[in-house]
Amino acid sequence: MELNPMQVALNTVRTLRLELMQLIIEIGEGVKDDGSQTESKDNRYMYSMNEMVGKLGLHMRDLEQVVGSLSSPPGAMLLYNTSFLTQESTSDRQALYTPLVSSHKWLDKVHKFSSNAVQILSQNSLKKSYYNSSSNKKKRQQSSLHNISPQAVDVLLTNIDRMFPEMSITITRPCASNVVLLVGLSRVLQAIISFKGVMIEWVIVKGFNEPINPNSLQQELWQESRYYVFRKITDHANAAMLHFSSPTLPDLSVRSFMTWLNSYLILFNSVCKSCGNRLLNAYPPTWRDLRSLDTYHYECKP
């Protein structure tokens, strides 16, 4: 059985420590008086000491060999959010790290299983939604959803910011490393988007002239718009967020959602594709087709 070199090295260290301990115990006990000839007693003691020291030297060489074959660890390990556990002050929660790691392991397993399941299910032609993704993309190594470096999220979001000239994106991190995004869309609307890793968790849409305090976006997330039209769009945005959400391609889902949101640039001066009017029940066309981004009234949507 091929053992991990790290495991072998640890075992060698353990044996070495054991032998050294025995040697020290022997020395501590001194020459034992067992009733035999006095001159051979010293000799025997010397002999056993010699043997032990020899063994120690042998194991020391073993250890040096094993350690030489070890590769150096790949830089510092990033703990991301789990590093905040050290700030926990209650004593019964300080042991949380181990169960957390094991639960993450399970999550990774579930993730692997589910992406396998998606691959198998996608071969099935019975498709009920128009969810579609090419298979070569899926073979790419997926990063875990729950532990993504803040830099990677920043890069994704700044790329999206560059995609849409009319959209201004402000990244804030009011709670640990999770992003709360303030999006301004020209002079039409503002949106607050809360992320968990790269998954969108919640969206609130407000009017351009509604005051939003950028320093307390967490509180603003719970306050809905004072205008009916933006409350309706908030509902649509959450529905769209769930529609675009895809655990296997998280960055694509964020990009699709932002493209969809960008289509509200013409909220007030667009005509419903279905009825040809601008207003229905005193609402402009608030619904956007998820694929073609066509404008519809909610009541007219196909």
Added chain:
Amino acid sequence: MGVTIIQQFPMKENRTGAQIIEFLTKRVNALGAKQCGTFLVDCETYASIPQLGAQRTLHVFHNSEQPASVFAILDNGTGKTVPVVADALFDLLLLKMSSVYTSKKSKVEIRGPRFELNDFVIKIGAININHNVKGIIVEAEYRPCVVFGLCWDMLREFLQGFLGSCVSNIPPHYFQNRMNDIFQPLDTIQQYLDHITIYRKATGILQQYNTNTT
């Protein structure tokens, strides 16, 4: 404060102002709007005394939508205007200036019911010049939008929906150079001034309506 458009509604020969307001109220109610109180916009005009040189006219407005503000527009007669938005204390200041700016004693009041329909605010008011009804003015505001150019087509469709063909397809003259500016309360007042000026100039014609109707 959203984009506001002011539209005049033609007086009918055999109807009083109150009757027209009632007629329009029925239409607005049919759309599903609910009445939320009343509104009042008043305008007082002052003229500078001749010793000051070229005559300047000062229009002072109050709007029940912005109860703490006083709007003043100074017209120096050459087409150039200076607008001022001030606190209610401005009224007291005007009393002190009565030796320089004298009141023309022609108070204009626009009052009537105020309706809300989702994000729209509709106001239907009779324009009173010296307590004579001169015409009907309809104000429509779309609160979520702040740029006129973005929602003019929608507001036009909305107004045409209950006022009919009297709403022009061309944007009001006042907005021609302000299509992409952020809308301010002063823009509403400027529109009121434009309409009041038209009614004052056309007094003769409208007087005929009133002698027939009131």
